[in-house]
Amino acid sequence: MDVLFHAVSGTLLVSALGEKRRGHLLAAALISALPDLAWGVSHLVPDGPIPYRVAHSFLLSGAVLLLLVPINWRLYFGLLLHLLVDLPLHKHTVLYRMLGIEGVDWYRGWGVPIAVALWAVLAALLALRLRKWLPAVRK
Numbered sequence: 340m341d342v343l344f345h346a347v348s349g350t351l352l353v354s355a356l357g358e359k360r361r362g363h364l365l366a367a368a369l370i371s372a373l374p375d376l377a378w379g380v381s382h383l384v385p386d387g388p389i390p391y392r393v394a395h396s397f398l399l400s401g402a403v404l405l406l407l408v409p410i411n412w413r414l415y416f417g418l419l420l421h422l423l424v425d426l427p428l429h430k431h432t433v434l435y436r437m438l439g440i441e442g443v444d445w446y447r448g449w450g451v452p453i454a455v456a457l458w459a460v461l462a463a464l465l466a467l468r469l470r471k472w473l474p475a476v477r478k
């Protein structure tokens with residue numbers, strides 16, 4: 340899925356896990372989008388890009404988990420959600436190789452209606468969450 344989807348969904352998940360501090364929720368947005376951001380930014384580096392597979396690996400995710408546990412363990416779950424969402428929505432993943440099927444990409448073919456449905460669910464969850472947040476902000 341796209342970077343914005345990962346940032347918003349990860350932040351909602353971290354919030355649902357009980358994190359309410361604004362700075363930590365902003366960190367959750369960045370960490371949730373980290374694999375895509377790292378992969379994208381690496382294209383600007385002269386020595387070449389980080390392979391997509393490495394940026395989205397559970398090994399790198401585990402390293403981030405080790406860094407986050409002493410700071411705020413909840414922040415990791417946005418990153419984990421990113422990997423779990425991307426796994427079935429990119430054609431060339433380990434999942435599809437293991438199943439021996441071609442799979443789908445979220446940005447073309449049958450992946451597009453799946454991505455639209457996921458965005459609709461996310462928008463509904465965000466609307467429900469904002470109904471809870473806004474009265475607290477007004478006080």
Ligand SMILES: [Zn+2]
Pocket residue numbers: 340374375395421425
């Ligand atoms: Zn991704």
